[in-house]
Amino acid sequence: MIKINHLTKDYGQQRGIFDLTFDVQRGEVFGFLGPNGAGKTTTIRHLMGFIHPNAGNCSINGLDCGTHSAEIQRNLGYMPGEIALPDDMTGLEFLHFVADYRGVTDWARVEQLMARFELDARGNLKRMSKGMKQKIGIVCAFMHDPQVLILDEPTSGLDPLMQNHFIDLVLEEKAKGKTILMSSHIFEEVERTADRVGIIREGHLVTVDSVAALKAAQRKRYTVSFASEKEAQAFSKESLDY
């Protein structure tokens, strides 16, 4: 469904993404992991058609992201990593605007989504907290019941209860056969929903594997404190079996 093929965007100074290749199957939830600045958002911006690659290409449902973005967007829901909303509108006005602008006729679904996230959107967007804006972003991404969802760090700013609501929503959509690409910088955030996970570091894809395999291979780190330097030296000479 989503195909990324040797995608390269070089911003210089080792920044950007380099020769990225992976795909997301129809009906799959794909977790896209990496530290801040690794290139997750850059990859997603290519998928959205906001920027164009230096080399390689990417496509969604067989349509090239650079040239057919409007067609792709008909069936795509997007949640940006940084939600920038107009500051001269109330949340409700904005949701009405986005619905009309997209040609969404099913307002009931918008109301369902708002109820689900306990979103009272009557206030001015300018005065909304990060979490509130995040909820508006969720409603915008899901309101037109798209087949493909691209979610850039969707749970940042949400409280744990809302994070759970969000995970439930993702699982429901997955059950309906939706294809979902979700980025995060924490493994735990995607392990409950994702089938497979791709890890990106400094613009290079490190690994793509199933959640189960990654969990098994997960490294655990422990910090051991010693009472004195002597004990620590003794410990360092010990041959450790692990």
Place this chain on the structure above:
Amino acid sequence: MNTTLFMREVRSSYKLWLIFIAILAMYISVIISMFDPKLGETLDLFAKAMPEMMSLFGMGETGATLIEFLSNYLYGMLMIVFPMVFIIMLANRLVAAHVDHGSMTYLLASPNTRRKVALTQVTVLLSMTFTLLLICVGIAIGVSQAMFPGALIIGDFLLLNLGLACLLFALCGYCFFISCISNETGRAVMFGAGIPTFFYLVQMLANMGGKLADLKYATIFTLFNPKAIIAGDVSAWWMCGVLVVIGAIFFSIGIARFEKRDLPL
């Protein structure tokens, strides 16, 4: 064009539009009320006493008829500079501000192509600019008829404004082009406002005459020539045609660049 976006943009900019109409309505009424053959003589005295200062503002000759008077005092500066500032501000809001702020994300994360978004914004810019001009023309005709019935030759006055419309179209095209290629509003305003202002300053210097008169070839404002339009000079319309072509070229390059370029969203 997307009607929802059109309405949204009009709603968020109509206050700016009303403010400029109010300012212009005030100036138009004051200037027209100053039309008085006797006052004209006084202004002539001014013009004789300090010709450089008066011609600097395009107010070199007072003119005997109301339309000549208006073309000097209103169409020499006020009716050019105020709509120009309005265009600079609105063009910047319509594209560059959305990109800078990030709200362009929502406009493009939709089944609307970049071209469609850009064309909608062009429609907003042109319709708000031209309705502003139309309303000013209405006010000017209304005030003239009320204060000096029959003094204004309306046909000529409309032609004068058609010429101004060509100049404003060129300015719209240029400012929209800058807005389309800018990532930050700061840069958009700097180039969007800087170059037209520079051209206008050159025009002011050229107005002073003498050796400086040759500077008129270095500014696009020369292409709008109220005196030649009123005189029925064909060359005046050639120049207006050039303005329309300049505007159209800037609009098309701006839209094409916006369609192709990487956006920092």
